[in-house]
């Protein structure tokens with residue numbers, strides 16, 4: 400009897416605060432987004448003790464008059480939408496009108512705000528959801544919100560906070576995301592009095608990325624630019640071979656809104672395909688601008704996720720955009736860096752893909768490669784091969800510096816691309832074996848081999864089955880060296896069985912495994928001529944930046960890097 404009550408507003412806000420603000424970083428996010436919605440061109444964020452003691456966000460946005468300033472703290476008070484239809488085409492960050500009420504309910508919040516043309520501003524102080532004071536105040540145009548003693552009113556929540564460093568690192572991540580999403584706006588972040596990030600207003604994209612993520616990211620990134628009447632995708636994506644083991648370095652902005660979207664991440668990863676190692680993720684900063692009506696951002700309380708009207712089209716466009724960036728890079732099309740940006744796009748390989756199959760002989764094929772002009776002035780011929788070290792790497796003196804090539808990875812990619820092309824064209828180049836090679840399998844291996852045989856035949860193999868588990872190779876691809884065949888097959892079968900539960904279609908797995916097993920080993924001495932031929936072929940191979948498993952084929956130590964390391968310049 401009489402036990403059901405309507406909850407008081409402060410309590411409702413405190414409960415809601417659990418959803419909207421779970422840690423100092425989410426307070427910073429809400430405040431910054433409000434500043435940007437208010438049209439600020441500069442925001443400064445000051446933090447003390449990981450935000451647990453103090454969070455201050457100051458902006459030069461539109462400010463509020465006295466009435467709006469009071470209203471701002473009421474639950475579901477927002478200036479941003481007034482009817483349901485507005486939700487469908489929202490362009491501002493906020494719209495729930497919950498953040499300020501929620502923050503004010505769990506901390507001590509003082510807000511000073513003034514509109515540009517107003518003579519005076521107003522200062523309002525809330526403590527644990529209760530209005531403490533409200534006075535006219537002199538203050539600069541814009542809004543300053545200072546949050547002290549976060550969660551003092553909800554000790555249970557406070558207990559969940561981590562160390563000062565951890566909380567601050569979350570704040571730094573938030574500011575980074577917001578600063579990347581809003582490149583026109585200037586940002587400043589201080590922790591315990593020290594400047595941590597400074598990004599002036601109206602930076603060029605490259606300069607902003609360098610200010611936020613550091614210059615290294617750009618040195619390893621390719622430019623993405625894709626535009627149709629309905630979508631604009633732009634930004635940077637990591638060079639193949641620079642993949643990372645965490646998705647933390649993926650920055651996605653849809654209509655300037657910072658989101659994480661698995662569809663887009665997958666589209667990017669799929670575009671990399673074999674250029675990416677198994678559990679690696681490319682780093683990227685991608686902006687997608689589309690009609691706001693095409694995307695629903697109201698599916699998550701903190702607006703981290705989105706729903707697309709046409710997910711298939713988005714998937715296709717994003718992969719296409721990234722693929723273009725990657726293939727531009729691989730075919731050696733030097734993308735012109737913006738003037739003064741200091742961005743270096745490295746060139747991989749020199750020759751056109753068309754020439755690639757002129758040389759059907761792999762260096763282990765044993766035969767004299769036909770059609771190589773000794774005066775061939777290809778990329779490699781102009782560069783000096785220094786030699787092989789550790790029987791594993793080939794060193795090349797290049798214009799940019801010292802290139803170190805992983806001989807196995809390089810050869811693996813060469814073979815993979817040649818096999819693939821021959822299979823696609825159904826024109827395998829085969830060689831009859833003088834002495835057929837016998838392969839003895841156990842039951843398990845025999846099952847795998849039987850499945851693989853039709854695909855292997857498409858690559859130029861010919862098999863006979865002598866008895867249940869004995870197979871005989873009568874012919875093999877001309878790309879392979881016949882002496883090694885038995886060993887190659889043993890390793891091939893081992894690998895096929897070990898990787899059996901990998902989520903990859905059979906012909907692709909066969910292709911990769913065969914390329915890997917047939918390639919020159921890491922730790923095998925090869926002659927100078929063989930080194931030359933390997934590099935020449937590599938320069939004519941598509942996707943040459945990485946091996947089929949996505950590991951880098953070459954690492955370049957640039958002269959500028961050497962100068963830095965010898966302290967010849969900073």
Ligand code: ADP
Nearest residue numbers: 433437471477478493494495496497498499542
């Ligand atoms: P929402 O952003 O969802 O509208 P908030 O609780 O974050 O809800 O803010 C409530 C309202 O307060 C906003 O709609 C806006 O009118 C006003 N406001 C908040 N912060 C600022 C600011 N920095 N500058 C100007 N107006 C602000």
Ligand code: MG
Nearest residue numbers: 429433493498
């Ligand atoms: Mg808001």
